Amino acid sequence: MRVALAVFALLGTSWAQGPPGRSFPSRADMDAGKKLWDANCAVCHGEEGKGARGPDLTTGRFSHGGADDDLSRAIRNGIPGTEMPGFPLNEMELTQVVAYVRALGRTTLPAPAGGDAARGEALFLGAGQCAACHRIGNSGARVGPDLSSVGLRLAPVDLLASLVRPDERVAQQYWYVRLVTSGGKIIIGRRLNEDSYSVQLIDTQDRLVSVMKDDLKEYRLIKNSPMPSYEGKLSQEQLRDLVAYLASLKGTP
């Protein structure tokens, strides 16, 4: 699940000082992204992204990968075997266009409002099994992002997007690693720290684990979300309930 806005607010990222990396876009970036879209993309994908010669980009589904990196790569390099050409944009411009594509995608989400927070909580703790990875207050597992105050950070529409399109953008501190030791032991968890010789993580059983890299025969960084999309798994009503509950989480004063 994304914790986009909080990270952005905390870091107060200034893009003028360096490449944007995986920072999160501002309103000004969206505006710049729209200009780039109008100039380069609208001719094929339509002014509102609904598709013409190129496919509809508002559905949240992308046949060549839906993570930010995938979209950037497709825009920069084009997509072989299709009519999609590459565009000579710089890193900042790419991030801005991707931000705008995300904004177009939001227009097709159902209205997130009107859910019942109490039913959402029951779903979170019960059938949804959300607490198997997420912690709220002092209960739930720790391997996924802590959601105690997610309602302060994400607007309902972004909460909904996180539930149905969890891979869109996973903040770097939530990337997983999958490790296989030379003895064949598989270790999976959220990466906490890493250097040239070792990697630290919290594994799927909430243990703090440190592994020396020279004891690994496989190291894989997982940048997309280990959480599945709940689109189709939960009804529209259930999604709205869950959003209402998550939006109500404001931490402890």
Add this chain to the structure above:
Amino acid sequence: MKTTATVALCLACWLPAGGQVTSERLLHPEREPQNWLTYAGSYRSWRYSTLDQIKADNAKNLELTWVYQLESLDKFEATPLVVDGVMYFTQPPSDVIAVDARTGRAFWTYRYRLSGNVGVCCGRDNRGLAILGDTLFLAGLDGALVALDAKTGKETWKTQVADPSLGYSFTMAPLVVKDKVIVGPAGGEYGIRGFLAAFDAATGKEVWRFNTVPGPGEPGHDTWTADTWQKGGGSIWLTGSYDPEQNLIIQGVGNPGPDWNHTARPGDNLYASSVIALDADTGKLKWHYQFIPNDAWDWDAMQTPVLIDAEWQGQPRKLIYWAHRDGLFYVLDRTNGKVLSGTPFVKQNWWEGFDANGRPRISPKALPTTAGTLVYPGVQGGTNWYAPSYSPRTGLFYFSVWADYYSIFQEGALDYSPGRRYNGGNVRQPLAYNRNITLSPDETQGYGAVDALDPKTGKTIWQVKFADLTEGGVLTTAGDVLFTGNREGYFDAFDARNGRLLWKASLGGYLAAGPITYSVDGKQYVAIAAGHGMYVFGLRD
């Protein structure tokens, strides 16, 4: 990865199950010498480890494994904890860091938000943490007790216990007994009224409180006159010990306030400068012994009580070994607080023996006057909070001393103002409290040393002198290695049997903390806080 697998694996993992460090584990640290679960290594506070990979004959092969540099220039007095390969330590004033004990790489850091206006006499220190279940306990400098999730560093509760604007602060590592977290405030130089209090580990709610300066209606109140008890000191700034068989917390209590104007507070001033034994469930006083009635020198009983079952004059006894700031080594009976012996281990001129009840006969010539009185030991004491160690292999008690050291104590005016210093006098000493450059030692000024003392006789068996004074704690191991260090910045290994230097490392900064040892994957390490870094050593592979 497949989320279904994660869900299946993890559904059980966050359900309450007593957590990682049960109170049973805390009772039996001898079953897991690879870990260091409490401030002094065990409830009886021997700071001794049965690990023996590092021995007297191979300690010369110690080498640096890792260093963790702090982001703080405050004095680093912390003892770390090690739990199943994870090391937890505090960064002064009150941050907490969790690192991989093999590499020093951080899992998480917790930054304490310090409220303004904290008055501290002697540095913005913190001496460590306690753990129970999956929760760490931190006593924050500004008087709040905090519980942190040991896996993430997230606060699970925070209880504001004492008011920092009145001079209360926390610097000690809390003590966990059963389901309670026990802590008391520093601030003896600020006219506080001390206490030791227990908090529910799950909720942070106060369960009991023992006032170290009794109020009206509490036993001992008659050892104070008028309203002197209201700012009578009796601070607590070092972790006590716990006797599970008697269910007693054995805790030293700080000096009475004002420090050096004893005539302003006539009476014995209980329970200042005493050891108290409290029922761990209720906080009720079982017994006490006052080392110095009406203490005039700021000689808090802020030393680690070392609990031992041993023969005393032919009888098996439950004892406490106590090297006190006042320059005497005491042996006490911990079933009743009776003093069995007291032997000076440094030059002293205040104590003239005990009366029939074990009360010290204090030399009137050593009491502070307005003109000034020269007293041995000096204000910092013959020893102080520096962690001692007891090795069952040698039967010796090891600790840092300030020998042949004096101060001139001057009684002065009372000057109470809330939250301000309340010393009632002045102290001058020939030894600078903080020296970055050690000048030629002068035998009239005293010296620092590590002492190996026979607790049966109180006699020093061997001693290693340092050029500078020492605030180092001591660790001994089953490899007969004694680790300590000093203000010169050396971290030393000595042969615990004879004091022979085995190995040393210059860490380049003031060392004022207690070492610990632990092991991970079968390799033994030694850790010490020094300067502004946590240093860890192991044998060359």
